[in-house]
Amino acid sequence: MATYTPMIQQYLQVKADYQDAFLFFRLGDFYEMFFDDAISASQELEITLTSREGGGEERIPMCGVPYHSAAQYIERLIERGYKVAICEQTEDPKQAKGVVKREVVQLITPGTMMEGKGLNEKENNFIAVISQFDGEIYGFVYCDLSTGEMKGTLLKGDFDIVLNELALSGAREVVLDNEFDANWQTKIRERTGATISFESDTEFKSVYSRLLTNSPNEELSTTAARLLNYLYRTQKRNLDHLQALDSYELQQFMKIDYFSKRNLELTETIRSKAKKGSLLWLLDETKTAMGGRLLKQWIDRPLLQESEIVRRQTLVETFITNYFERQDIREKLKEVYDLERLAGRVAFGNVNARDLVQLKRSLLQVPFIQTAIAGMNTKEAHAIMERLDPCEEIVDMLERSLSENPPLSLKDGNLIQDGYNEQLDQYRDASRNGKTWIAQLEREEREKTGIKSLKVGYNRVFGYYIEVTKANLHLLKEGQYERKQTLTNAERFITPELKEKEALILQAEEKSVDLEYELFTEIREYVKEFIPRLQALAKTISEIDVLQCFATISEERHYVKPNFSSERTMLIKDGRHPVVEKVMNAQEYVPNDCYLDQNRELLLITGPNMSGKSTYMRQVALTAILAQIGCFVPASEATLPIFDQVFTRIGAADDLIAGQSTFMVEMLEANHAIANATSDSLILFDEIGRGTSTYDGMSLAQAIIEYIHDKIGAKTLFSTHYHELTVLEEELNHLKNVHVSAIEQNGKVVFLHKIKEGAADKSYGIHVAQLANLPSELISRANEILQSFEQQQEYRENEQGQGEKQKAESVKEISQLSFFEEQEQDKKVNHQLTTKEKQIVNKIKNIDILDMTPMQAMNILYELHKKVKN
Incomplete structure (x- = not known):
C-alpha cells in the first residue's frame, strides 16, 4: 500500500469492504474502476481498458464511464447477477486538503434495484433471506424493496421445502449467514440462479418495531431482522416505505411445488421460459403495473378458504353484470401510475417532479372509480369502494405547487407554479424583467450605432455581452464599449450598466433554482407522510384491477362460475384448456367432460400419442387453479372440490445440470407427490415409467397406481401406454378406464380428441410416425416388425392355453426377428x-x-x- 499514490490507497481501502462488488469510484465527471474490476468490467461492458500510473512498479489497469450515463452500465452488470458499490466524493474538491473524501453511498444488487429497465413493471423484484434454526426449522422472509412488500414464514422439514419456496418466490438475491452450509448454497444457485449475499447481524433494532408487529415468533423476527440489517447497511438511506411483515403459513394456500408450476406452465412456458403461452399470459388483462404483479401472486398461491374464494367470485360476477361500469373503470385504470413503486422512490429520495405529477393524475381517477363501483349496488362492491382513499390532501398540495409539465432534472428550475411561494415569485420577476431589459438594450444599441446585426448574447464563461461583427466595428465610437473577447469574425464588448444587470439577473436565476429545489424537497417530504395511505390505496386498486381482469376474460371466453363440493365431487362439463383454446384462435377446440367422486377417484387414461391426453390432464388442473384464485373456469358447468395440493409429472424434462436422467426426474417427482399428497389433493401422472425398460416401467406404474388407490385416495389422472394396466379396473374399485378416441381412415389415424369411457383398443404409434412424415420404407418395415411381434404374442398365448401336456411335446421351430438383417433360421433343436x-x-x-x-x-x-x- 505504501508504494501507491494516496488516491489509489484510498481506493484500495474502500474496495477492501466490497470485495464481491464492482466499485464505481467517482473521479470528477467519471466513475473509474481499477485493477481486476477494470479488467472484468471492460469485458462485461465492452468498454476500453486503459492504464495509469499509481505509484506501484507497474501501471494499474483502469476503465471508466461518465457519471451522467452510469445508470445504463450499472443495469447491465446487475442483470448479469453482479453487485455495484457507488463511491461518491463527499466533500468539495476546492476545499479538500489532500485527497478528496470519498465513501460508498449505496450498494446496488439484483435484489435491491429501485428503478430502471431491469425492473419489469408487472413483476416483483424480491430479495430473500434464509435462516436456519435447530430441528430442521428455517426462517424464510422475502421483500420487494421497490414496493415495500415483505412476507415471511417458518418452514419445517428438509431443505427441499425451503428450495421450493425460494423458487416459487422468484427472488433474484438470497441473503444467508456466513456459516450457511456450502452444499445448500450450491443447490440454491443451481435451482434459482440467484445472487448470494451474506449478513450475520440479526440484532433487532427499535426502528424495526413497526415492521415486525405481525411476526408470530422469535425465529421469524430474527430472520426478518437479518434482511432489514442487510438492506439498511447496503442502501444507507431512509426506508420508510417498507411495509409491516405479512406472515403466512403454507397451509393457507393451495400448494403447487416448483415442478408442478413448471409442468403446468402457470407463469412461463417450459421451452422458452417466456410469459407468452402461459396461464399468466392468458389472464393478464390488467391495466396497471400493480394489478399485473398481484395477478401473478394470486396464480402462485391459490386460496383454500372457500368464503374468500366466493367473495372474489361474487365480485367477478358483479363486474360481468355491470358491463358499462366495468368499461369505465378499465379506462380510468389506464391513467393510474404505479403507486407502490412511486411510494418507494419517495422514501428513497429519488422521485422527480414528473413522478409527483403522475401521482396527482392517478389520484384524480379515484373518485371516478368510486362512482363506477358504487353504481354496481352490491354489498361486496360497496365494501371495496369504502377502501378507496382519494388522498385529497396530496392532490390539493400538488395542484397548487407543481408545474403541469416540469423538467426531468430537479436542478433546471421551472418545477414550481407561480403564486405558490412569494419569494420565488420575486426572483422570477427580477429575472424576467432583467431579460426584458436586455432585449430593450439590444434594440436601443442598434438604433444608437446603426448596426442592425448587433446583438446582446450570453454564455456561462463571460456572462452577457454585446457582439459586433468586424465589418461594422468602424461604426462604433472610440471608448463606446469595453472590449471583452475577440472572435474570428466579431468582437464582444461589455458596459458597466450591462454587468450590473447581469449580476441582478443571474443572482435571481440562481436563487430561483435553489429555492425551487428546496420547495420541491419540502413537497416530497409532505408526500412521504402519506406513504401508508398510498400503499393501502395501491392494494385496493390492484385488487379491483385483477377482478375486472377476471371478469373481462370470463365474459370474452365464455367461462362459467364454478361451484364447490364438500363431498369431493368433481364434475366438469365441456372443459377446455384455456391457453390452448386461445392459441388455436378460430379453430374449434374439442371440449371434454371430467367426472370424479368418492367412488371414482382415479382415471386411467389410454390413447395414442398426440391425441390430447396431456392437454386433457393439464386442463383439469388449470380449471381447479382458476377456480381457487376466484376466476371463472373454461367449461359449460363445473363443480369442484377445494384441492389442498396439485402434483404433476407431465413431459420428459432431463435435469442435466444436476446430473439426473429423465427416469430419475420422473421418480423424484413421483416420490414427492406420493410422500406429500392427501385425499384432498390432485395428482396428474403422464406416462410414469416410460424412462426405463418396459417391464420395469409397467411394474412401477402398477405399483404407483395401487399405492395411490389404496393408501392416499387422492383424485388422480394417470395416463399410460401400458395397455396391460387397464385390467386394473377389475381389481381396484375406485379406478376407471377412459381413453382418447381415434379412428383409422384410409390407413391413416384421425384424432377425435374426445374422452370416452373404457380402454383404448390400439396405440396407433406407427400411424403417428406416419403423420410425422418418416420415410415410407421405414414405416413399411415397422409394420412388418409389428406383425411379427403380434404373431409371437399370439403363439405364446395359444401355447399357454394348451396346458402341461403341450409343453412336454417337441419344441417347435420359431423364427427369430433380427432388426439388422434377415436370414433364414433353419437350425434343428439340439437335444444334447x-x-x-x-x-x-x-x-x-x-x-x-x-x-x-x-x-x-x-x-x-x-x-x-x-x-x-x-
Whole structure:
C-alpha cells in the first residue's frame, strides 16, 4: 500500500469492504474502476481498458464511464447477477486538503434495484433471506424493496421445502449467514440462479418495531431482522416505505411445488421460459403495473378458504353484470401510475417532479372509480369502494405547487407554479424583467450605432455581452464599449450598466433554482407522510384491477362460475384448456367432460400419442387453479372440490445440470407427490415409467397406481401406454378406464380428441410416425416388425392355453426377428443340452404357475428370455 499514490490507497481501502462488488469510484465527471474490476468490467461492458500510473512498479489497469450515463452500465452488470458499490466524493474538491473524501453511498444488487429497465413493471423484484434454526426449522422472509412488500414464514422439514419456496418466490438475491452450509448454497444457485449475499447481524433494532408487529415468533423476527440489517447497511438511506411483515403459513394456500408450476406452465412456458403461452399470459388483462404483479401472486398461491374464494367470485360476477361500469373503470385504470413503486422512490429520495405529477393524475381517477363501483349496488362492491382513499390532501398540495409539465432534472428550475411561494415569485420577476431589459438594450444599441446585426448574447464563461461583427466595428465610437473577447469574425464588448444587470439577473436565476429545489424537497417530504395511505390505496386498486381482469376474460371466453363440493365431487362439463383454446384462435377446440367422486377417484387414461391426453390432464388442473384464485373456469358447468395440493409429472424434462436422467426426474417427482399428497389433493401422472425398460416401467406404474388407490385416495389422472394396466379396473374399485378416441381412415389415424369411457383398443404409434412424415420404407418395415411381434404374442398365448401336456411335446421351430438383417433360421433343436441350458429347463420345471400373479409371471418370462438370448 505504501508504494501507491494516496488516491489509489484510498481506493484500495474502500474496495477492501466490497470485495464481491464492482466499485464505481467517482473521479470528477467519471466513475473509474481499477485493477481486476477494470479488467472484468471492460469485458462485461465492452468498454476500453486503459492504464495509469499509481505509484506501484507497474501501471494499474483502469476503465471508466461518465457519471451522467452510469445508470445504463450499472443495469447491465446487475442483470448479469453482479453487485455495484457507488463511491461518491463527499466533500468539495476546492476545499479538500489532500485527497478528496470519498465513501460508498449505496450498494446496488439484483435484489435491491429501485428503478430502471431491469425492473419489469408487472413483476416483483424480491430479495430473500434464509435462516436456519435447530430441528430442521428455517426462517424464510422475502421483500420487494421497490414496493415495500415483505412476507415471511417458518418452514419445517428438509431443505427441499425451503428450495421450493425460494423458487416459487422468484427472488433474484438470497441473503444467508456466513456459516450457511456450502452444499445448500450450491443447490440454491443451481435451482434459482440467484445472487448470494451474506449478513450475520440479526440484532433487532427499535426502528424495526413497526415492521415486525405481525411476526408470530422469535425465529421469524430474527430472520426478518437479518434482511432489514442487510438492506439498511447496503442502501444507507431512509426506508420508510417498507411495509409491516405479512406472515403466512403454507397451509393457507393451495400448494403447487416448483415442478408442478413448471409442468403446468402457470407463469412461463417450459421451452422458452417466456410469459407468452402461459396461464399468466392468458389472464393478464390488467391495466396497471400493480394489478399485473398481484395477478401473478394470486396464480402462485391459490386460496383454500372457500368464503374468500366466493367473495372474489361474487365480485367477478358483479363486474360481468355491470358491463358499462366495468368499461369505465378499465379506462380510468389506464391513467393510474404505479403507486407502490412511486411510494418507494419517495422514501428513497429519488422521485422527480414528473413522478409527483403522475401521482396527482392517478389520484384524480379515484373518485371516478368510486362512482363506477358504487353504481354496481352490491354489498361486496360497496365494501371495496369504502377502501378507496382519494388522498385529497396530496392532490390539493400538488395542484397548487407543481408545474403541469416540469423538467426531468430537479436542478433546471421551472418545477414550481407561480403564486405558490412569494419569494420565488420575486426572483422570477427580477429575472424576467432583467431579460426584458436586455432585449430593450439590444434594440436601443442598434438604433444608437446603426448596426442592425448587433446583438446582446450570453454564455456561462463571460456572462452577457454585446457582439459586433468586424465589418461594422468602424461604426462604433472610440471608448463606446469595453472590449471583452475577440472572435474570428466579431468582437464582444461589455458596459458597466450591462454587468450590473447581469449580476441582478443571474443572482435571481440562481436563487430561483435553489429555492425551487428546496420547495420541491419540502413537497416530497409532505408526500412521504402519506406513504401508508398510498400503499393501502395501491392494494385496493390492484385488487379491483385483477377482478375486472377476471371478469373481462370470463365474459370474452365464455367461462362459467364454478361451484364447490364438500363431498369431493368433481364434475366438469365441456372443459377446455384455456391457453390452448386461445392459441388455436378460430379453430374449434374439442371440449371434454371430467367426472370424479368418492367412488371414482382415479382415471386411467389410454390413447395414442398426440391425441390430447396431456392437454386433457393439464386442463383439469388449470380449471381447479382458476377456480381457487376466484376466476371463472373454461367449461359449460363445473363443480369442484377445494384441492389442498396439485402434483404433476407431465413431459420428459432431463435435469442435466444436476446430473439426473429423465427416469430419475420422473421418480423424484413421483416420490414427492406420493410422500406429500392427501385425499384432498390432485395428482396428474403422464406416462410414469416410460424412462426405463418396459417391464420395469409397467411394474412401477402398477405399483404407483395401487399405492395411490389404496393408501392416499387422492383424485388422480394417470395416463399410460401400458395397455396391460387397464385390467386394473377389475381389481381396484375406485379406478376407471377412459381413453382418447381415434379412428383409422384410409390407413391413416384421425384424432377425435374426445374422452370416452373404457380402454383404448390400439396405440396407433406407427400411424403417428406416419403423420410425422418418416420415410415410407421405414414405416413399411415397422409394420412388418409389428406383425411379427403380434404373431409371437399370439403363439405364446395359444401355447399357454394348451396346458402341461403341450409343453412336454417337441419344441417347435420359431423364427427369430433380427432388426439388422434377415436370414433364414433353419437350425434343428439340439437335444444334447449344455449345463446352462439344463439350468434354464430346471428353472422352468420348478415354476408354480398357478401360484403367481400375471406381473410375476411376466417378470420371470423376461428373465428367462434374457438368459436364452445370451
